Amino acid sequence: MADVNGLARSLIATDLPRRDGVIQVGGLDLAGLARTYGTPLFVYDAARMRRAYRDLSQAVAGFAEVDYSVKANPRPAVIRVFAEEGAGAEIASGAEYEAALTAGLxxxxxxxxxxxxxxxxxxxxxxxxxxxxxxxxxxxxxxxxxxxxxxxxxxxxxxxxxxxxxxxxxxxxxxxxxxxxxxxxxxxxxxxxxxxxxxxxxxxxxxxxxxxxxxxxxxxxxxxxxxxxxxxxxxxxxxxxxxxxxxxxxxxxxxxxxxxxxxxxxxxxxxxxxxxxxxxxxxxxxxxxxxEPGRYLVGPAGLYVAQVRAVKRSRGQLFAITDGGMHHHLAASGNLGQIVKRDYPVVAVVEAAGAVSMPWTVVGPLCTPLDILARAAFLPQLASGDLVAVLQSGAYGLTASPTGFLSHPLPAEILVDGGKATVIGP
CATH class of the missing domain: 3.20.20.10 (Alanine racemase)
Incomplete structure (x- = not known):
């Protein structure tokens, strides 16, 4: 059986260091970003985007050039990160064309x-x-x-x-x-x-x-x-x-x-x-x-942060009910093309060293049993007000989700670059 928490641990260890137990993104405290911009919240790390682009470009050097597929994340600020690296853009609509022009292409x-x-x-x-x-x-x-x-x-x-x-x-x-x-x-x-x-x-x-x-x-x-x-x-x-x-x-x-x-x-x-x-x-x-990849370049650079509103035990199963869900991140819920629904890596934003983990079902606030962000995420003891983050969330997130369902407010989208956070959407 696969280690259900191994991928999350690996990603935290290689790309998302903790300081005093709190995940850092581009040198900034993720819990602090959530306090400043509210939750739910998408956070994108420009440095990780650049690293992905450069690593791939180097791997195929002398054979191919690397462009960016805008559909993965069409925010002009994201497109601009790759344009500054030398990428062109692949688009699939007039609106994406305008976004690419706005980004300076x-x-x-x-x-x-x-x-x-x-x-x-x-x-x-x-x-x-x-x-x-x-x-x-x-x-x-x-x-x-x-x-x-x-x-x-x-x-x-x-x-x-x-x-x-x-x-x-x-x-x-x-x-x-x-x-x-x-x-x-x-x-x-x-x-x-x-x-x-x-x-x-x-x-x-x-x-x-x-x-x-x-x-x-x-x-x-x-x-x-x-x-x-x-x-x-x-x-x-x-x-x-x-x-x-x-x-x-x-x-x-x-x-x-x-x-x-x-x-x-x-x-x-x-x-x-x-x-x-x-x-x-x-x-x-x-x-x-x-x-012209999209997901490969921007996916690992994104996190979706949600705050726990309530915890409960139902027939022996632990539930964390959050303010985030499939209306913002349909792919993470398993409802964007997946036949077998499996969990994206989900972690606690703040976790003390040595904390004991247990399986949690992490759900959103929507009135549908489809609104599940994780079915068995191994997380420490959670309480109302705690934060969880869905990793690998830079691609096919907000713009690939049914944001109008149940009329919840849209989350902010933040780009972290050079130690500075900037609101880039919606």
Missing amino acids: SPERILFAGPGKSDADIERVIAGGIGEIHLENFEEMGRVAAAAERYGQRASVAIRVNPGPDAQGGAMRMGGKPSPFGFDEEDLEAVVDRIVAEDRLRLTGLHLFAGTQGLSASILLGQWAYGLRLASRVAARIGRALDTVDLGGGLGIPYFAGDGPLDLDAIHSGIPALRAMVAEDPRLATARIVL
Whole structure:
């Protein structure tokens, strides 16, 4: 049986030191932040974001550049942290486009994906400029061409491919089956020919996203090699080099008991073989190869802090009822795509050395049995007024949650950077 509290202990030991028993984030006292800004509260550590970005960039150096997938956390202040490191942005809506611009990115550093782009969003990015629009269906192809015609432009587009069954997926496989995302691989040549026939479109790239929450270096390396082979097919079909090969994101982080971190050393060891593939095809050698993770870069940098309102024992089970819950952090409750509901790492914000831990069910204030933040978190004795924190909460948190449910107030979002806390949302 996996050590249910081992991941939380490991994360505290490596990234979240305690001072006098209180978790520190970026050198600031987490309990003090909760007193200042109230609870529930999201806290993000900019230094940890930068470290994740630099570590990944170094692991894939000489092969790929790293952009940021805005959907993971779309706050402009978060996007700006990565933009300052040199990242571009992958967006999926007009609002995310505006957030990327607000963060200081130039339009040509933005890639626009998503299976259901609105006419208004297509018009906005063509009028304002965009690095590339990733086409996902034939109707969208026509709408982008029509918008480009109205603005007297030739739009740069990429084909998003729904890969065949030979592509390996991650924890949430996104290829090899019927999908709303992208064009099926078996139709690739026909799609290329349709784009080439559109005077207002210029085919500049390919986008492959085979899976998400991948913790296996070998699977990720295999996906990237598969994407390079598809890119070679496209380049051969059009008879010229591609500008961009977007190999997607999909890099995972440990959330649950038994999860281990992605091995960047193993990723780095596999890069020479991928570089050799690129060098063998002159039509790929000049392409900008892109990875665009979101969760991997921002997830470990975030904590969701809630205050205990009441404790109770029901038929032998301990419950901590808090002011935070699934309305702010749906993923932590296990209701954002999880089939088997498992606990994110949950810790006490203040814990005395040597405190005895016991299993707690940590729940929120909502009138639904789904509002559970942990089913068996090993925590010290809790009382009303104590604080708990859900770790690994920087990605798919507040903006991926049903914030209007039961009309509770929104939590503040705080960015800690250089020893200073700044409110960045909502």
